[in-house]
Amino acid sequence: MSASQDSRSGDNGLDEMEPEGVIESNWNKIKPSAIQQRAILPCIKGCDVIAQAQSGTGKMATFAILILQQIELDLEATQALVLAPTRELAQQIQKVVVALGDYMGASCHACTGGTNVCAEVQKLQMEAPHITMGTPGHVFDMLNWRYLSPKYIKMFVLDEADEILSHGFKDQIYDEFQKLNSNTQVVLLSATMPSHVLEVTKKFMRDPIRILEWKLDTLCDLYETLTITQAVIFINTRRKVDWLTEKMHARDFTVYMDQKERDVIMREFRSGSSRVLITTDLLARGTDVQQVSVVINYDLPTSRENYIHRIGRGGCLWSTR
Numbered sequence: 596m597s598a599s600q601d602s603r604s605g606d607n608g609l610d611e612m613e614p615e616g617v618i619e620s621n622w623n624k625i626k627p628s629a630i631q632q633r634a635i636l637p638c639i640k641g642c643d644v645i646a647q648a649q650s651g652t653g654k655m656a657t658f659a660i661l662i663l664q665q666i667e668l669d670l671e672a673t674q675a676l677v678l679a680p681t682r683e684l685a686q687q688i689q690k691v692v693v694a695l696g697d698y699m700g701a702s703c704h705a706c707t708g709g710t711n712v713c714a715e716v717q718k719l720q721m722e723a724p725h726i727t728m729g730t731p732g733h734v735f736d737m738l739n740w741r742y743l744s745p746k747y748i749k750m751f752v753l754d755e756a757d758e759i760l761s762h763g764f765k766d767q768i769y770d771e772f773q774k775l776n777s778n779t780q781v782v783l784l785s786a787t788m789p790s791h792v793l794e795v796t797k798k799f800m801r802d803p804i805r806i807l808e809w810k811l812d813t814l815c816d817l818y819e820t821l822t823i824t825q826a827v828i829f830i831n832t833r834r835k836v837d838w839l840t841e842k843m844h845a846r847d848f849t850v851y852m853d854q855k856e857r858d859v860i861m862r863e864f865r866s867g868s869s870r871v872l873i874t875t876d877l878l879a880r881g882t883d884v885q886q887v888s889v890v891i892n893y894d895l896p897t898s899r900e901n902y903i904h905r906i907g908r909g910g911c912l913w914s915t916r
Contacts, residue, residue: 631657633806639664643781643803645756645796647788654784655691658752663696665750666725672747673719676775677728678768680758682707685728688754692726701725706743708733716742731764731771738774745774756783760792772799810893811842817889818848824888825864828873829905831894836873839893843871876901 630648637644638661648654662675679685682705689705696703704718706729718724719742727734727743737743751772753759759768772781781800785792788807796803817823830836843850850871864872876896896902 630654630806634658635661637804637806638780638782641780643800644806645783645788645793645800645803646806647785647808648806655688655754656695658782658784659688659692659695662692662726662750662752663699663701666701668700668725670725670747672723673725673727673743673745674747675726675750675752676734676745676748677726677752677754678731678734678759678771679728679754680730680762680764682730684755685730688728692728703728705729706734706737708736716740719743731759731767735767735771738771745776748775748779750780750782751775752782752784754784756785757787757789757792758785760795761789765795769798811839814891814893815843815846815848817891821889823870825867826871826889826891827887827905828871828891828893829896830873830875831897833875835894836875840873843873876905 630646631653634644634646634654634657638658646654646658662677666674677685677688679688685705685707689703692701692703702722702724703726704722704724706715706719706727708730716737719727719737723744729737734743738745753768772779781803783796783800783803793805814828828839830839840850848871850873890906892902892905896905
């Protein structure tokens with residue numbers, strides 16, 4: 596239940612990446628997340644990309660590595676510009692980039708305001724960091740006052756793009772984009788991607804590759820179109836269980852999630868006081884709930900055996916999605 600425009604399956608681009616000096620690890624043994632598998636190749640090819648995935652899936656780490664791969668270390672100029680909605684997030688991104696590029700010698704600066712402006716201007720002009728990140732307003736000022744040169748910027752990244760484009764920064768972002776070279780690659784990252792945000796991107800993105808997920812909306816639509824007494828929703832990781840539970844609570848669904856109080860939760864679910872149980876494969880074996888009418892694989896099971904155990908969790912009358 597996901598949608599993408601030209602997700603370009605097959606080669607995910609990892610073999611083309613040469614992260615020399617990037618983190619001390621065995622690169623060949625790294626298993627990329629779903630967003631990493633789908634986003635790396637389009638970015639390497641220089642395409643504009645809109646990437647939507649929930650928190651904790653490695654979006655920023657992916658694009659930090661891609662930025663580090665593309666910059667020319669011998670060129671003392673800002674070559675990548677990253678915008679974030681808050682100074683705290685900009686500083687966090689800076690830490691990620693610095694940690695990943697620790698052995699490369701790439702310079703990085705968080706341009707967030709609220710600091711000594713003279714010192715910041717001096718750093719931008721004298722050191723010209725390879726990568727600059729910051730909040731939209733402060734970065735706009737630095738560009739406008741010509742303390743930050745757009746001449747060599749070839750990658751423009753908006754992290755938490757939904758927040759940036761929904762809080763009055765739309766015109767400012769477009770003005771910043773106008774100062775960049777016409778061939779600058781634009782990348783948008785976000786956990787959600789509302790339609791009005793996608794509409795805004797038409798102003799400054801060229802035929803972007805869209806890597807979007809509509810799972811949550813589709814899941815909620817099922818409850819509008821089907822008669823569901825109770826449902827079990829299977830997810831692959833505990834962290835995602837927490838995330839989906841929070842999202843469904845926000846949409847007024849009565850949800851229980853599998854956790855330490857498992858016996859209490861199962862008793863409540865069997866009694867019918869909750870309609871939805873969100874769980875990992877821990878529940879897939881040995882537990883039957885007769886009134887379950889739908890079993891939903893929100894994430895694909897990791898094996899055929901898990902799939903069989905999942906779909907057998909309902910009573911005599913069940914269906915799977």
